[in-house]
Amino acid sequence: MKDHPSTPLVGYAVLSDAEAVARATDFRAEMGRRRTVREFSDRPVPRAVVEQALLTAGSAPSGANHQPWFFSVIESADARARIREAAEAEEKAFYETKAPQEWLEALAPLGTDPDKGFLEVAPVLIAIFAQKRGGPRPGDARKNYYVTESVGIATGLLIAALHRAGLATLTHTPAPMSFLSEICGRPAEEKPFLLLVAGHPADDATVPLAALDKKPLDAIAAWI
Numbered sequence: 001m002k003d004h005p006s007t008p009l010v011g012y013a014v015l016s017d018a019e020a021v022a023r024a025t026d027f028r029a030e031m032g033r034r035r036t037v038r039e040f041s042d043r044p045v046p047r048a049v050v051e052q053a054l055l056t057a058g059s060a061p062s063g064a065n066h067q068p069w070f071f072s073v074i075e076s077a078d079a080r081a082r083i084r085e086a087a088e089a090e091e092k093a094f095y096e097t098k099a100p101q102e103w104l105e106a107l108a109p110l111g112t113d114p115d116k117g118f119l120e121v122a123p124v125l126i127a128i129f130a131q132k133r134g135g136p137r138p139g140d141a142r143k144n145y146y147v148t149e150s151v152g153i154a155t156g157l158l159i160a161a162l163h164r165a166g167l168a169t170l171t172h173t174p175a176p177m178s179f180l181s182e183i184c185g186r187p188a189e190e191k192p193f194l195l196l197v198a199g200h201p202a203d204d205a206t207v208p209l210a211a212l213d214k215k216p217l218d219a220i221a222a223w224i
Contacts (some may be wrong), residue, residue: 001120006056007152007176011162011178013084015122030163030164031163032158033163034066034160034163034169035161035168035201035203035207035211036169036170036207036211037118037168037169037170037205037207038118038170038205039118039201039204039205039206040118040121040122040168040197040199040200040201040205041119041121041199041200041202041203042122042123042199043123043199043203044123045123045124045167045199045200048150049162049167050073050126050198052126052161052164052165053158053161053162053165054071054126054158055095056157056158056160056161057069057071057154057155057157057158057161058154059151059157060150060153060154061150062146062150062153063144063145063146063147063149063150064136065136065142065147066134066135066136066140066144066145066150067122067134067136067143067150068130068131068132068134068144068147068150068151069128069129069130069131069151069154069193070128070131070148070186070190071126071127071128071129071158072126072127072129072180072186073124073125073126074107074124074125074126074127074169074183074184075123075124075125077120077210079183080119080120080122080125081120082179082183083119083125083179083180083183083195084116084117084119084120085108086174086179086183087116087119087172087179088114088115088116088194089173090174090175090176090177090179091113091114091116091174092114094114094174094175095113095114098175100204108212109208109209109210110208110210111208116172118197119172119197121199122197122198122199123198123199124197124198125195125196125197125198126195126196126198127180127183127184127186127192127195127196128151128154128155128158128192128193128194128195128196128211129180129181129184129190129191129192129193130147130151130190130191130192130193131189132144132147132149132171132172132189132190132191133189143145145162148193151193152193155171155193155194155196158196159171159196162198166200167197167198167199167200168198168200168201168205169196169197169198170196170197170198171194171195171196171197172194172195172196172197173194173195174195177192177195178192179203180192180195
């Protein structure tokens with residue numbers, strides 16, 4: 001017997017096995033078309049699209065339902081230029097002095113380098129922050145739990161929602177990312193988690209063939 005307030009579960013349709021498989025297959029095919037893009041168009045993205053995608057991300061499960069995330073949407077050309085300058089400085093140091101040779105060899109087939117021009121071309125940057133303290137209601141200041149896991153799940157839903165809306169994305173993680181806190185005006189108790197680049201792909205955008213090589217099911221899962 002439940003001793004806490006509850007409400008009936010809604011939103012789950014009773015599907016036949018065949019329909020469930022069909023839906024799962026269709027979604028897998030759609031997400032299988034998702035690509036990480038580094039060549040973006042400067043075509044604007046309607047704010048409503050980003051808002052709905054963020055609300056989808058905000059529906060993610062989280063430790064104690066504390067929802068330990070914050071999303072700073074950066075559209076300002078000046079702010080995007082500042083982010084590019086700071087990110088490229090960190091990336092230059094990474095490629096020249098920080099990255100071990102094995103890591104550089106792993107990145108080579110993807111064609112990445114310190115040039116992050118897409119940070120100024122793409123119309124939307126979303127800086128994702130992880131909150132050490134918070135709670136389920138605005139203004140709460142309680143300890144948050146499973147923060148990294150929770151923010152990671154929310155980020156995955158955000159990427160899926162933006163892809164569903166026809167947008168391309170790129171996950172960018174320069175290290176350190178403390179400059180994002182300063183540019184976005186976020187408090188010290190929040191830690192930059194990831195910078196998500198979003199927009200329409202450029203007309204001549206390409207994808208490295210190595211990026212299409214995904215592991216088969218038997219290499220990523222097992223039934224026990």
